[in-house]
Amino acid sequence: MNIIETKKLTKYYGKSLGISEIDLEIKEGEIFGFIGPNGAGKSTTIRTLLGLVYPTSGSATIFGKDIIEFGPEIKEDIGYLPSEVFYYDGMRVIDLLKYSGSFYKKDQAVILKKIKELAEYLDLDLKKKIDDLSYGNKKKVGIIQGLLHEPKLIILDEPTGGLDPLMQQRFFDLLREENKKGVTILFSSHILSEVQKLCDRVAIIKDGKIVKIDNIKDLAKDTHKRFKLEFKGEIDRKQVTELIGVSDLAFDDNNASFLLKGNINEAIKLIAGFELTNLLVEEPDLEEIFMHYYVADKK
Amino acid sequence: MNIFLRELKVYRKGLLFWCLGMVMLVASGMAKYASFKGNSQAVVELMSQFPKSVQAIFGLTGFDLTKASGYFGVLYVYIALMVTVHAVLLGAGIVSKEERDKTSEFLFAKPISRFRVLSEKILAGLFNILVLNLVTSLSSVYFIGYFASDESFMSDVIILMVGLLMLQLIFFFIGTAVAGFCKKPKLSGTIATSVLLLTFVMTFFINISENLNWLSYFTPFKYFDAKDLMDSGFNLIYLVISAILVIVSIFITYKFYYSRDLDV
Numbered sequence: 001m002n003i004i005e006t007k008k009l010t011k012y013y014g015k016s017l018g019i020s021e022i023d024l025e026i027k028e029g030e031i032f033g034f035i036g037p038n039g040a041g042k043s044t045t046i047r048t049l050l051g052l053v054y055p056t057s058g059s060a061t062i063f064g065k066d067i068i069e070f071g072p073e074i075k076e077d078i079g080y081l082p083s084e085v086f087y088y089d090g091m092r093v094i095d096l097l098k099y100s101g102s103f104y105k106k107d108q109a110v111i112l113k114k115i116k117e118l119a120e121y122l123d124l125d126l127k128k129k130i131d132d133l134s135y136g137n138k139k140k141v142g143i144i145q146g147l148l149h150e151p152k153l154i155i156l157d158e159p160t161g162g163l164d165p166l167m168q169q170r171f172f173d174l175l176r177e178e179n180k181k182g183v184t185i186l187f188s189s190h191i192l193s194e195v196q197k198l199c200d201r202v203a204i205i206k207d208g209k210i211v212k213i214d215n216i217k218d219l220a221k222d223t224h225k226r227f228k229l230e231f232k233g234e235i236d237r238k239q240v241t242e243l244i245g246v247s248d249l250a251f252d253d254n255n256a257s258f259l260l261k262g263n264i265n266e267a268i269k270l271i272a273g274f275e276l277t278n279l280l281v282e283e284p285d286l287e288e289i290f291m292h293y294y295v296a297d298k299k
Numbered sequence: 300m301n302i303f304l305r306e307l308k309v310y311r312k313g314l315l316f317w318c319l320g321m322v323m324l325v326a327s328g329m330a331k332y333a334s335f336k337g338n339s340q341a342v343v344e345l346m347s348q349f350p351k352s353v354q355a356i357f358g359l360t361g362f363d364l365t366k367a368s369g370y371f372g373v374l375y376v377y378i379a380l381m382v383t384v385h386a387v388l389l390g391a392g393i394v395s396k397e398e399r400d401k402t403s404e405f406l407f408a409k410p411i412s413r414f415r416v417l418s419e420k421i422l423a424g425l426f427n428i429l430v431l432n433l434v435t436s437l438s439s440v441y442f443i444g445y446f447a448s449d450e451s452f453m454s455d456v457i458i459l460m461v462g463l464l465m466l467q468l469i470f471f472f473i474g475t476a477v478a479g480f481c482k483k484p485k486l487s488g489t490i491a492t493s494v495l496l497l498t499f500v501m502t503f504f505i506n507i508s509e510n511l512n513w514l515s516y517f518t519p520f521k522y523f524d525a526k527d528l529m530d531s532g533f534n535l536i537y538l539v540i541s542a543i544l545v546i547v548s549i550f551i552t553y554k555f556y557y558s559r560d561l562d563v
Contacts, residue, residue: 013560047404047563050407050408051407052403052404052407052408052560052561052563053560053561053563054558054560071412072410072411072412072415073410074410075408075409075410075411076410078408080404080408082404082405082408084401084404086400086401086402086404086405087402087405088309088400088402089400099301099305100405100409102301103301103409103410103411104409104410105410145405
């Protein structure tokens with residue numbers, strides 16, 4: 001069953017494009033990554049799904065129900081963590097979370113128990129005032145606020161900002177645990193490594209359009225690695241050029257730099273024959289991957 | 300009812316200060332009457348020699364200032380201005396503040412419809428308006444009675460306070476309508492108060508010039524003019540216009556808030 005399904009979902013803000021003809025199918029129990037640079041349309045897609053803004057054309061369903069017609073009903077089972085967390089000034093953490101919980105039909109005692117569990121796990125002081133919290137701690141409030149009613153679908157928009165690595169790890173463990181119980185997760189981010197760590201499938205979005213949807217493993221297989229070679233002496237330009245799957249090749253004094261696609265074993269064998277002073281193999285940054293899909297798209 | 304209760308809590312402190320302000324306005328206004336009462340005859344004569352425009356600006360036209368109720372009629376203009384400022388800011392604020400404070404992503408991700416959000420907020424707003432009206436009414440009765448125990452004023456005060464409530468309702472819903480319609484949450488308060496001040500200033504022009512009487516239909520302050528209310532009670536046409544204004548404003552509030560994108 002598809003938990004989220006969008007059909008040609010399009011949103012214009014006046015004349016400027018938010019998203020264009022987004023087709024997504026997110027299956028029950030998967031962790032779906034939604035990745036793209038800032039302003040690509042990730043938040044717009046999510047806000048449309050949640051009924052904060054209305055689609056210009058196209059449609060979407062969550063749990064098989066239309067997002068506009070059944071908005072309130074659907075949201076009973078959705079937990080949402082917005083990218084920027086703003087809360088009512090002057091409220092204590094516990095009051096905000098209780099207020100948040102009061103919107104759900106679930107037994108409030110069960111919700112309160114869950115709040116306390118999560119707060120302890122994430123090391124958050126419930127008695128503090130929201131205004132006094134650091135950005136990271138506000139994010140924790142957001143996480144608890146999104147999980148306290150044990151939703152069947154969790155939507156996270158850039159959730160890790162402000163969390164230290166340890167907290168991030170705990171948060172990811174928490175998500176995996178929820179996922180094991182059958183919870184579906186939509187995880188939006190502009191950080192590729194995050195998405196790679198957690199997600200089963202991933203959609204890449206750029207300029208409001210879905211560029212590619214893939215299994216994370218296939219995407220990694222497909223992903224280019226950036227090689228930077230520093231030669232001891234002259235560069236054997238001919239041999240470097242002949243490497244299979246090389247693109248974006250550049251020479252500079254004793255340095256050679258290129259993107260390599262696919263199987264790296266052949267390349268390593270060949271590189272082993274070079275006299276090098278230094279070798280760097282890096283994940284290409286996200287921008288490079290986007291460039292790749294962007295160029296491919298144009299062809 | 301969680302949003303209703305939450306809004307009551309949010310506006311609790313503000314309401315308290317508004318109530319204190321109204322009590323002080325009424326008290327200090329009527330205290331001046333006490334000092335005025337002694338040599339009222341001379342002052343009234345002096346004032347009647349002012350040009351009509353000056354009298355109009357001070358809101359003095361047509362009241363018998365020797366009586367406490369007449370004096371209160373003058374004060375009423377300022378009371379009306381205060382409570383309508385409260386009403387219009389409350390209406391605009393209570394609807395637009397989720398967007399202004401960026402809490403709409405929190406609130407509208409919850410399983411509630413915009414209809415319910417609006418309805419609970421409007422109920423909370425009406426509660427605030429009623430409380431302020433009651434406090435103003437009771438303090439008026441108390442202070443008029445305190446300074447003028449020898450005349451009957453009760454019926455005058457009651458009709459004025461009902462008129463006041465109508466004014467509050469009209470401007471409260473104008474406020475919600477502006478906020479419902481306006482996509483920029485920070486603008487709604489400014490626009491709503493501008494409408495209020497414009498219609499308020501209009502009453503001065505109408506008071507000065509007989510030729511502008513037709514303008515009365517465009518300013519709610521004239522629908523519930525203190526002198527008219529005290530002399531001849533409610534005017535049916537004005538009551539009908541008021542009802543239409545309120546209904547149309549409510550309609551605009553729901554219609555636009557329901558169908559527009561939230562500012563997030």
